Amino acid sequence: MTGCQPLLQLSGVSKTYADNTVLDALDLTIYDGEFLTLLGPSGCGKTTVLRIIAGFEKEDQGQVMLDEKDISILKAEHRPVNTVFQSYALFPHMTVYDNIAFGLIMHKVPKAEINDRVLEALRMVRLESFAQRKPHQLSGGQQQRVAIARAVVNRPRLLLLDESLSALDYKLRQEMQIELKRLQRQLNITFVYVTHDQEEALSMSDRIVVLNKGKVQQIGTPREIYETPVNLFVARFIGEINQFDGHVVRRIDEKHVEVVAEGADWVVQTDYPFVANDKVHVLLRPEDVRLTKPELASNTVHIEGHIHECNYKGKTLDSYIRLSTGTNVIASEFFDEDDPDFDYRLGQKVALQWITGWEVVLPYEQTI
């Protein structure tokens, strides 16, 4: 799916509004045919990146190269890039057909070809029978599909999607996620998707770019982002994570160090060149936490704590544990259908462990 041909390159792109630096010397390469997601909290600059690529905003500094040509000077209407807006921005006075044909008419495509292409686009989003409707006669999901058809009918080099699913309800959003993936494979167009929804990002993307405060925090596959976050921001933003602060006692071998955290000695796996006394964060996903009865764990390294809240989540049981050191931990466990006793009493004492290698160790960051 991911070609190795760079399609779009942003280099040193900066954007400042008044005193507010929205993008800070951003570098980003987008490859031909990939599904790239820009993920970050609101105000991280992700929409600005999109608007700069589309040509709605002009970067203060830096370069935007498409197919190795500088497109900074190109107006939005002349860029081979199309956008699916968050609010869809369908033309309310035009039919679905005319909405989709708009871009083709603007580009002076011959009439006969326009008709063929519009019908093809309608088929693709499964709205053939809605061609003569007005946008307000469609449901949210249908409007969304018209917006996508209106953009892809122009066969852009790059399709930009600005939080395009956020207005839909949960169920519909999931259907549209699958639909979008299908379209992207079928059309073989590069998609750049902007979202603040990490679940959406993980399930759809070939690569995710995590942004915060106008800077790229990490670029990688969904798996890399989730399993090996490079800093606390990424670790905390994607999924939930438990954080133990500690320090290195000694190095064991090339891949392992001994760490003291939460009053226990742990052997942890890491690629960082930590030496003794380095302060570190040990991070652990809730689903990687193992809870056992204290008496069963007495021979191995563990931390003890008390259950102070249990949340039944359907698939999983989320337990909130307060460690003796005062740190709060979340553990997310799948139900074991063979174990009828699988449940915790509030206040019950448990031992917390994990399998070495499942944790993430990061250098200490000055944070709140």
Added chain:
Amino acid sequence: MNKQFNQFRFWAIGLATSWLALFVLVPSLMVLVTSFLTRDADFLIQYKFSLEGWKSVFDPTFIALLWDSLSMSMITAVICLAIAYPFVMCLMSLPKRWRGIVLFLLIVPFWTNSLVRIYAIQFLLGKKGLINEALQFIGLIDKPLDMLYSQFAVIFGLSYILLPFMILPIYSSMERLDFKLLDAAKDLGASASQRLMRITLPLTLPGIIAGCLMVVLPAMGMFFVADLLGGSKHALLGNVIKNQFIQTRDWPFGAALSILMILLLSFMLWLYYRATKMSNREGGINDSNF
């Protein structure tokens, strides 16, 4: 409590209704009846059925007059539109805070009585008016231009008085326009002029129609503008009506004209109602931006 409220409602609605009935409905009916009566030199009207008043309405000289009045009003509307639309587009590019201030400044002069302002225009356009004096001073013309007491002067005055009535409806429709749509059109390859023709104009059409009606309708009736700036030659429908009652003393004809004007205005209002209803139905307002 409930009884009191009911009483209040009775009086509030009753008072307004009787006021309208007494001072609008009854006089209108009287005008309607008058239009079918006979003219009388001494007592103004005779209570005898006659179609003379309505016959005069279809007199060719009067039809020409009506056409003259209508065309002046429509030219006024076109001029107002040509000024107002670009003005509103510029206004929209200002920050929201400034828009209110500009609109306020626009309205301030209209707190002055319009009659007073028409006198001012008389001074401005006259043979020894400011414009002629200035043009002569810089040597552009040798003798003063004949601007006053012309169709030009009437249209000038009407346009000046009625411009805000064009600007405000256009502004309110432009304010409702979702600017994301213009981004979308740009994204799809529409140039600035294509965006104007295909997105902005069609979507602000209700405002344009409303503005035109709000200019044309009063323009037909503003007799004092024609009196002061047009002299005797360039009359509006309002002047003709006024003359029938006050000078010619042909009440049935004046009444018939009044009824005709009411019908004409109602027809235009009905057109406007249809146009806005249609555009409301078709132009679903997109408010899902957050």
